[in-house]
Amino acid sequence: MRGQVLGVDVRTGAGLVAGDDGVRYTFGQEDWAQRGEPTIGQTVDFEIADRRALNIFPLPVAAPSAIPAAPVAGPAATNDRNKYVAALLAFFIGTLGIHRFYLGRNGSAVLMLILSVTLIGLVISAPWALIDAVRYLMMSDDEFARRYSR
Structure with a gap:
Protein backbone atom coordinates (compact mmCIF):
# COMPACT_ATOMS: atom_id res chain seq x y z
CA MET A 1 0.00 0.00 0.00
CA ARG A 2 1.08 3.56 -0.48
CA GLY A 3 0.81 6.38 1.99
CA GLN A 4 2.42 9.39 3.55
CA VAL A 5 4.43 9.77 6.75
CA LEU A 6 2.46 11.94 9.17
CA GLY A 7 4.91 12.10 12.04
CA VAL A 8 8.07 10.57 13.49
CA ASP A 9 9.57 10.63 16.97
CA VAL A 10 13.29 11.03 16.26
CA ARG A 11 14.29 9.65 19.65
CA THR A 12 12.42 6.34 19.41
CA GLY A 13 11.89 6.04 15.64
CA ALA A 14 8.16 5.42 16.15
CA GLY A 15 5.85 7.10 13.71
CA LEU A 16 2.51 7.26 11.95
CA VAL A 17 1.66 6.70 8.28
CA ALA A 18 -1.59 7.68 6.56
CA GLY A 19 -2.45 5.02 4.02
CA ASP A 20 -4.18 5.71 0.72
CA ASP A 21 -7.14 3.82 2.16
CA GLY A 22 -7.67 6.58 4.75
CA VAL A 23 -6.46 4.51 7.70
CA ARG A 24 -3.52 5.49 9.89
CA TYR A 25 -0.84 2.92 10.64
CA THR A 26 1.88 2.96 13.29
CA PHE A 27 5.45 1.91 12.69
CA GLY A 28 8.68 1.51 14.61
CA GLN A 29 12.30 2.08 13.68
CA GLU A 30 12.68 -1.60 12.81
CA ASP A 31 9.89 -1.32 10.20
CA TRP A 32 11.82 1.24 8.16
CA ALA A 33 13.46 -0.84 5.41
CA GLN A 34 15.74 1.85 4.03
CA ARG A 35 18.83 3.58 5.36
CA GLY A 36 18.17 7.02 6.76
CA GLU A 37 15.22 8.34 8.65
CA PRO A 38 11.64 8.94 7.55
CA THR A 39 10.58 12.54 7.16
CA ILE A 40 7.16 14.09 7.57
CA GLY A 41 5.30 14.31 4.28
CA GLN A 42 7.42 11.63 2.62
CA THR A 43 5.52 9.28 0.29
CA VAL A 44 6.12 5.63 1.15
CA ASP A 45 5.16 2.13 0.13
CA PHE A 46 4.49 -0.40 2.90
CA GLU A 47 2.84 -3.65 3.91
CA ILE A 48 0.19 -3.78 6.60
CA ALA A 49 -0.51 -6.13 9.43
CA ASP A 50 -3.21 -5.18 11.94
CA ARG A 51 -2.91 -1.33 11.86
CA ARG A 52 0.87 -1.57 11.69
CA ALA A 53 3.02 -0.53 8.71
CA LEU A 54 5.81 -2.98 7.91
CA ASN A 55 8.70 -2.94 5.41
CA ILE A 56 8.35 0.77 4.70
CA PHE A 57 10.17 2.01 1.60
CA PRO A 58 10.36 5.66 0.58
CA LEU A 59 9.13 6.31 -2.95
CA PRO A 60 11.34 8.36 -5.25
CA VAL A 61 10.28 11.93 -5.85
CA ALA A 62 9.25 12.52 -9.45
CA ALA A 63 11.83 14.54 -11.35
CA PRO A 64 10.59 17.80 -12.80
CA SER A 65 9.79 17.71 -16.48
CA ALA A 66 12.66 18.68 -18.79
CA ILE A 67 10.29 20.83 -20.82
CA PRO A 68 8.65 23.55 -18.75
CA ALA A 69 4.93 23.87 -19.11
CA ALA A 70 3.87 26.71 -21.33
CA PRO A 71 2.16 29.49 -19.40
CA VAL A 72 -1.52 29.74 -19.94
CA ALA A 73 -2.05 32.88 -21.93
CA GLY A 74 -5.14 34.91 -21.32
CA PRO A 75 -6.82 36.89 -24.02
CA ALA A 76 -4.45 39.25 -25.76
CA ALA A 77 -4.72 42.80 -24.54
CA THR A 78 -5.95 45.21 -27.15
CA ASN A 79 -5.31 48.91 -27.25
CA ASP A 80 -6.48 51.81 -29.36
CA ARG A 81 -3.16 53.62 -28.75
CA ASN A 82 0.07 53.06 -30.63
Whole structure:
Protein backbone atom coordinates (compact mmCIF):
# COMPACT_ATOMS: atom_id res chain seq x y z
CA MET A 1 0.00 0.00 0.00
CA ARG A 2 1.08 3.56 -0.48
CA GLY A 3 0.81 6.38 1.99
CA GLN A 4 2.42 9.39 3.55
CA VAL A 5 4.43 9.77 6.75
CA LEU A 6 2.46 11.94 9.17
CA GLY A 7 4.91 12.10 12.04
CA VAL A 8 8.07 10.57 13.49
CA ASP A 9 9.57 10.63 16.97
CA VAL A 10 13.29 11.03 16.26
CA ARG A 11 14.29 9.65 19.65
CA THR A 12 12.42 6.34 19.41
CA GLY A 13 11.89 6.04 15.64
CA ALA A 14 8.16 5.42 16.15
CA GLY A 15 5.85 7.10 13.71
CA LEU A 16 2.51 7.26 11.95
CA VAL A 17 1.66 6.70 8.28
CA ALA A 18 -1.59 7.68 6.56
CA GLY A 19 -2.45 5.02 4.02
CA ASP A 20 -4.18 5.71 0.72
CA ASP A 21 -7.14 3.82 2.16
CA GLY A 22 -7.67 6.58 4.75
CA VAL A 23 -6.46 4.51 7.70
CA ARG A 24 -3.52 5.49 9.89
CA TYR A 25 -0.84 2.92 10.64
CA THR A 26 1.88 2.96 13.29
CA PHE A 27 5.45 1.91 12.69
CA GLY A 28 8.68 1.51 14.61
CA GLN A 29 12.30 2.08 13.68
CA GLU A 30 12.68 -1.60 12.81
CA ASP A 31 9.89 -1.32 10.20
CA TRP A 32 11.82 1.24 8.16
CA ALA A 33 13.46 -0.84 5.41
CA GLN A 34 15.74 1.85 4.03
CA ARG A 35 18.83 3.58 5.36
CA GLY A 36 18.17 7.02 6.76
CA GLU A 37 15.22 8.34 8.65
CA PRO A 38 11.64 8.94 7.55
CA THR A 39 10.58 12.54 7.16
CA ILE A 40 7.16 14.09 7.57
CA GLY A 41 5.30 14.31 4.28
CA GLN A 42 7.42 11.63 2.62
CA THR A 43 5.52 9.28 0.29
CA VAL A 44 6.12 5.63 1.15
CA ASP A 45 5.16 2.13 0.13
CA PHE A 46 4.49 -0.40 2.90
CA GLU A 47 2.84 -3.65 3.91
CA ILE A 48 0.19 -3.78 6.60
CA ALA A 49 -0.51 -6.13 9.43
CA ASP A 50 -3.21 -5.18 11.94
CA ARG A 51 -2.91 -1.33 11.86
CA ARG A 52 0.87 -1.57 11.69
CA ALA A 53 3.02 -0.53 8.71
CA LEU A 54 5.81 -2.98 7.91
CA ASN A 55 8.70 -2.94 5.41
CA ILE A 56 8.35 0.77 4.70
CA PHE A 57 10.17 2.01 1.60
CA PRO A 58 10.36 5.66 0.58
CA LEU A 59 9.13 6.31 -2.95
CA PRO A 60 11.34 8.36 -5.25
CA VAL A 61 10.28 11.93 -5.85
CA ALA A 62 9.25 12.52 -9.45
CA ALA A 63 11.83 14.54 -11.35
CA PRO A 64 10.59 17.80 -12.80
CA SER A 65 9.79 17.71 -16.48
CA ALA A 66 12.66 18.68 -18.79
CA ILE A 67 10.29 20.83 -20.82
CA PRO A 68 8.65 23.55 -18.75
CA ALA A 69 4.93 23.87 -19.11
CA ALA A 70 3.87 26.71 -21.33
CA PRO A 71 2.16 29.49 -19.40
CA VAL A 72 -1.52 29.74 -19.94
CA ALA A 73 -2.05 32.88 -21.93
CA GLY A 74 -5.14 34.91 -21.32
CA PRO A 75 -6.82 36.89 -24.02
CA ALA A 76 -4.45 39.25 -25.76
CA ALA A 77 -4.72 42.80 -24.54
CA THR A 78 -5.95 45.21 -27.15
CA ASN A 79 -5.31 48.91 -27.25
CA ASP A 80 -6.48 51.81 -29.36
CA ARG A 81 -3.16 53.62 -28.75
CA ASN A 82 0.07 53.06 -30.63
CA LYS A 83 3.39 52.90 -28.80
CA TYR A 84 5.28 54.39 -31.76
CA VAL A 85 3.00 57.42 -31.85
CA ALA A 86 3.43 57.83 -28.10
CA ALA A 87 7.23 57.57 -28.45
CA LEU A 88 7.30 60.19 -31.24
CA LEU A 89 5.12 62.55 -29.23
CA ALA A 90 7.35 62.06 -26.19
CA PHE A 91 10.52 62.65 -28.20
CA PHE A 92 9.44 65.77 -30.09
CA ILE A 93 6.98 67.58 -27.77
CA GLY A 94 7.31 65.49 -24.61
CA THR A 95 8.17 68.40 -22.34
CA LEU A 96 4.57 69.56 -22.74
CA GLY A 97 3.26 66.15 -21.64
CA ILE A 98 1.25 65.61 -24.83
CA HIS A 99 2.27 61.94 -24.97
CA ARG A 100 0.85 61.44 -21.51
CA PHE A 101 -2.45 63.06 -22.50
CA TYR A 102 -2.46 60.70 -25.51
CA LEU A 103 -2.08 57.68 -23.21
CA GLY A 104 -4.70 58.84 -20.71
CA ARG A 105 -2.24 59.74 -17.94
CA ASN A 106 -3.77 63.15 -17.41
CA GLY A 107 -2.40 63.83 -13.92
CA SER A 108 1.25 63.49 -14.89
CA ALA A 109 0.52 65.23 -18.21
CA VAL A 110 -0.74 68.32 -16.42
CA LEU A 111 2.31 68.24 -14.13
CA MET A 112 4.66 68.11 -17.14
CA LEU A 113 2.76 70.97 -18.79
CA ILE A 114 3.08 73.13 -15.68
CA LEU A 115 6.78 72.27 -15.32
CA SER A 116 7.50 73.21 -18.93
CA VAL A 117 6.50 76.83 -18.25
CA THR A 118 9.68 77.48 -16.22
CA LEU A 119 13.30 76.90 -17.19
CA ILE A 120 13.93 74.75 -14.11
CA GLY A 121 10.85 72.71 -14.95
CA LEU A 122 12.17 72.10 -18.46
CA VAL A 123 15.33 70.62 -16.95
CA ILE A 124 13.07 68.10 -15.19
CA SER A 125 10.48 67.40 -17.89
CA ALA A 126 12.93 67.04 -20.82
CA PRO A 127 14.76 63.97 -19.44
CA TRP A 128 11.44 62.62 -18.20
CA ALA A 129 9.99 62.78 -21.74
CA LEU A 130 13.12 61.22 -23.26
CA ILE A 131 13.00 58.35 -20.79
CA ASP A 132 9.31 57.85 -21.60
CA ALA A 133 10.09 57.71 -25.35
CA VAL A 134 12.79 55.09 -24.88
CA ARG A 135 10.60 53.11 -22.46
CA TYR A 136 7.72 52.97 -24.93
CA LEU A 137 10.00 51.72 -27.69
CA MET A 138 11.58 49.06 -25.46
CA MET A 139 8.23 47.82 -24.14
CA SER A 140 6.62 44.79 -25.79
CA ASP A 141 3.32 45.33 -27.59
CA ASP A 142 1.47 43.20 -25.02
CA GLU A 143 2.94 45.09 -22.09
CA PHE A 144 2.12 48.43 -23.72
CA ALA A 145 -1.46 47.30 -24.35
CA ARG A 146 -1.84 46.09 -20.75
CA ARG A 147 -0.53 49.33 -19.27
CA TYR A 148 -2.23 51.82 -21.53
CA SER A 149 -5.50 50.20 -22.57
CA ARG A 150 -8.64 52.19 -21.96
